Amino acid sequence: MRKIAILIFIIFCSCSKEKTNKIPKEVPKEIPKEASYFKHIKSNDVKLAEPVYGDWLFSHKEKGQTFEQYFTSKHIVPTKEANIIYIRPIGNFNSLQKKQIKLANEYLEIYFQLKTKTLAPISNDVVPNSSRRMMYGHEQLLAGYLLNDVLKEEKPLNRIALMGLSELDLYPKPEWNYVFGLASYHDKVAVSSIYRLQDGELTSENFNLCLSRLLKISSHEIGHMFGLHHCIAADCVMNGTNSMEETDRHSIRLCSVCQRKLNSCIQYDNKKRLSDLEKYFKKNDLNDEFDLMKKDIGIIQ
Incomplete structure (x- = not known):
């Protein structure tokens, strides 16, 4: 009886060891070599x-994010x-504002090389009075709501990804x-306002400047949803x-490191x-932005 018990114990241990050996180990992701395009x-x-003083990095001591850190992190693909990618307008938009949203949709589809759609606008009435207020003579909505x-x-x-655009x-x-916007990167949802992008009122004279701001802010926020820090x-x-002054100073262009990150995620051409x-910047008379792309094209040809 004792021999049988010992035999059973040996068999059990052998099976346990065999099962342990069969558990697959997670293979570390191999960091791809930097393509010549990015170089x-x-x-x-x-x-x-x-x-x-007043700049973001003056008060936020950020460490940044290397390509290797991004590539080995968990992010959506x-x-x-x-x-x-979806855009959800919130509020009542005039014709110029609607034109900007349409152009932002077109831009985001190019920028991320993913299908982008604008959903039908929803009314400001979805926000209850408890989540609204008057400030400096104009109405504000609670971003968190x-x-x-x-x-x-x-x-x-x-x-x-889903981005709400509030009037x-x-x-x-x-x-x-106030706040320019708010996001839940875990849920891949964000909301931003066009109110402060317009310098009080959107006109034909400030249209391109305000469009550039909208393109920067929307691509920035959705970039976060794809894991870019x-x-x-x-x-x-x-x-x-x-x-807004600092936003205007910064480039609309993704640097080479961030382009490499985004490309490793979406894998576009x-x-x-x-x-x-x-072509987009040229068609829409965004001349400074066009020059940036032209410069990059010139160096890879």
Whole structure:
């Protein structure tokens, strides 16, 4: 009987050991070599100026994010089930504002090389009085309510990211004056306001400046949804900003490091994306932005 018990024990231990050996180990992701495209455009990266009082990096001592850190991090990637970026307008928009939203949709589709759709606008009435206030003579909506009680509930088909665009100004909490936007990167949802991008009123005279701001802010926020952190490597659209003046100073261009990150996630054709961006900026008379793309194209040819 004792021999049988010992035999059973040996068999049990042997089976346990065999099962343990069969447990697959997670294979570390191999860091891909830097493609020649990124090496070439790196020479067009512009070093960030030393931050001064009022700048984002003056008060936020960020460590940045290397390509290796990004590549080995957990972040969303497009799949057959999740591959469309959505824009949800919130409020009553005039014809010029509607035109900007349409152009932002077109831009984001080029920028991320993913299908982008604008959903039908929803009324400001979705926000209850308890989440609204008057400040400095204009109405503001509570950003957190739009984010958590409106946008997070939306599940459009094949959504990979959803960005709400509010006509009205936003505030994050009672003690704050305003906020440009708010995001839940875990839920891949964000809300931003066009109110402060317009210098009081959107006109044909300031249309291009305000459009450039909208393109920067929307691509920046959605970039975060794809796992990109604030950039400290160069002048880049992923730089953090504290003010509209600082946003205006920073480039609409992704630096070479951030382009490499985004490309490793979405795996688009770099040259096609660059060419598409150049055509977009030229068509819409965004001359400074066009020159940036033209410079990159010139160096890779």
